[in-house]
Amino acid sequence: MADPFLSIQHVRKSFGATTVVEDFNLDVEPGEFVSFLGPSGCGKTTVLRMVAGFEEPSAGKIVVAGKDITRLKPNQRNVGMVFQAYALFPNLTxxxxxxxxxxxxxxxxxxxxxxxxxxxxxxxxxxxxxxxxxxxxxxxxxxxx
Structure with a gap:
């Protein structure tokens, strides 16, 4: 079996004494479409921000296409993120x-x-x-x- 395109391995994120993501694991296969659903404050956006490089995990590893990107800056990742606000260009179809x-x-x-x-x-x-x-x-x- 081929390696997953995205692998999030035992990721934890804490802000001070508050842990917002604990031992999160996810493999996404090439071409797979994934949505995160859950209540407000459960860590969905924090996980996405870690994958995109806007937050650094407190523990764990993030791998894209076989490359560990955990400590790379956002501009070195070739990963995009659409924020909750609808970021659409009004002049484009x-x-x-x-x-x-x-x-x-x-x-x-x-x-x-x-x-x-x-x-x-x-x-x-x-x-x-x-x-x-x-x-x-x-x-x-x-x-x-």
Whole structure:
């Protein structure tokens, strides 16, 4: 079996005497789509911030594509994060917003189009590809972001 694309191993995060993430483990396979669900304050955002490099784990290891990134700075990780606020470009369509990061990364147009179409299917908004964020409901904007 191939190594997971993302492996979070025994990660703990404490802020002073308060532990907010304790012995968290997760493997994400290549191409797998993952969502974190849970009550407010359970550590979802803290885990994402650690993967992106905005917080450093108190213990444990984070591995991406076989490389230990635990102590790397955010700009050295090639990992993106969408914050809870809907970070959509108002001047771009839904499809353009979804494909923006891939375009910046230099991916070929045909590959971008295929990935955007796939993502539109996953978030169940293929009919909204040519709409702008202001034309979407809050829930639709959240799925696009």
């Amino acid at each position: 839904v499809a353009q917003n979804i494909g923006f990061g891939l375009k910046v990364a230099g991916m070929p147009r045909a590959d971008i189009d295929a990935r955007v179409a796939e993502m539109l299917g996953i978030i169940k908004l293929p009919q909204m590809a040519d709409r702008y964020p202001y034309q979407l409901s809050g829930g639709q904007q959240q799925r696009v972001a």
